[in-house]
Amino acid sequence: MLSQRNLVTSVLNQLAMEARRATAPPQQGATNGTGGANGVQAPSDGSAPDDGENQPVAGEADGGRGRRNRIVTAKTTVQPIIMERIDVSVAASLEPDELERQIGEIVAEVLVEQRIQLNRSEHKQLVRLLVNDMLGLGPLEPLLADESVTDIMVNGPKQVYVERAGKLDLTDVEFRDNAHVMNIATRIVTRVGRRIDESTPLVDARLEDGSRVNIIAPPLAIDGTSISIRKFAKKKITLDVMARQNNISEAVASVLKIASRCRLNILISGGTGSGKTTLLNAMSRLIDHGERIVTIEDAAELQLQQPHVVRLETRPPSLEGLGEITMRDLVKNALRMRPDRIILGEVRGAEALDMLQAMNTGHDGSMCTLHANSPREALTRLENMVAMSGFKLPPAAVRTQISDAINLIVQISRMRDGMRRVGKVSEVIGMEGDVITTQDLFHFEFEGEGSDGKLIGTFHSTGLRPNFSPRAEYFGLGDQLLEAMGCR
Ligand SMILES: Nc1ncnc2c1ncn2[C@@H]1O[C@H](COP(=O)(O)OP(=O)(O)OP(=O)(O)O)[C@@H](O)[C@H]1O
Ligand SMILES: [Mg+2]
Structure with a gap:
């Protein structure tokens, strides 16, 4: 338990460091004149922003991509601020549910400050993404939780395939950049006492649930770190x-x-x-x-x-x-x-x-x-x-x-x-x-x-x-x- 906690602490510290490094992170409470990273302007008449749950939102017509982009863009703005604001050692000691609740509260504040308008379900998804980034395997978490997915194949930051019922599907899951993929890869291998870097770019590992993982990093993987996960089959196939x-x-x-x-x-x-x-x-x-x-x-x-x-x-x-x-x-x-x-x-x-x-x-x-x-x-x-x-x-x-x-x-x-x-x-x-x-x-x-x-x-x-x-x-x-x- 202690080592797990240490790992979480180091992961959170790493995220906090990344947040500090991020170029010109928006200042707490600052209005940058764009009305938030997603460009959704708060009403200029000072009226309270609508919850938006039932509002048609720009980009919805493209089948959820626009919605996802809004969440991802909001995350880019919100994450560095959140990481500045939380006490990493306290966060690392919280149970995941409690961490999610507390992050939810801070996210609500930050969204208002940054004049970013998200509806309730988008807000919830944003919190989940943030918590997944802190605790789990980031963008891979929803795929790991999806029982219909048997294999996950990450080909660099912008291409993640899954296998369902024997067929390959491209997902809309993306990583920020190759450093983000490497960050997740590092999390996987450090758990099993291995390391992945340019000098050891090829690693086999196992997730805690028994899923088999292979990671191959640049320079061997030319287009970015590749992660292949054969999920542990929970269903017994006799x-x-x-x-x-x-x-x-x-x-x-x-x-x-x-x-x-x-x-x-x-x-x-x-x-x-x-x-x-x-x-x-x-x-x-x-x-x-x-x-x-x-x-x-x-x-x-x-x-x-x-x-x-x-x-x-x-x-x-x-x-x-x-x-x-x-x-x-x-x-x-x-x-x-x-x-x-x-x-x-x-x-x-x-x-x-x-x-x-x-x-x-x-x-x-x-x-x-x-x-x-x-x-x-x-x-x-x-x-x-x-x-x-x-x-x-x-x-x-x-x-x-x-x-x-x-x-x-x-x-x-x-x-x-x-x-x-x-x-x-x-x-x-x-x-x-x-x-x-x-x-x-x-x-x-x-x-x-x-x-x-x-x-x-x-x-x-x-x-x-x-x-x-x-x-x-x-x-x-x-x-x-x-x-x-x-x-x-
Ligand atoms: N009969 C089956 N019904 C449903 N799913 C199956 C069946 N056989 C295999 N699968 C699924 O297909 C995937 C690949 O299966 P498995 O690991 O047995 O293949 P393999 O030939 O051993 O692969 P590798 O060559 O990578 O070792 C797994 O996710 C597994 O759960
Ligand atoms: Mg096999």
């Missing part, structure tokens, strides 16, 4: 939910459940943001509560429900380039922790070799995600990643390792209607010469497009008897598996 949403069919859900229960080694493959981690989370729910699970990630996102889970996270090198702990280090270490299963958030490099070895040495039921556009490409990528480990293994040997280790590949993608769908479920069945052989169990067949723009299609079972049927039988799930595959 395989049943996915089946209801048509991300998969009931039959695919059954086969994936059986595959998780009978400890197959599973690779979830897909493009960026295709739903790999979400699917991995959903499949991990089927893991028996008696098992010891070790999870390894770059930024912890997995939400395992089991009681016996050890979560490991990699560590970037320090500013001096020391102390880095890689995925590879963690996979090796995990093997000494007597895990029943190892779950790797995403396999990207040399750790692929250690993961395959783990899968081949009794850690059945391991799962990981990988970035690829088809099951076949996933296998090739895995092979290339093994090559990154520096061991000069003949390709055939690597492929044999892969075909022995991996049982199932689930391919997921975000299709052009924004829906995430499992496009293919393939089994790795062995080798023919030095080629890994696979057989498809399911594939999504595109059939057309509905009037609502949603793709229409069917998840087809190939009707083949899965290679892992004997194993399913061993776990008492043989009949269920054949039924889900439509084999009987």
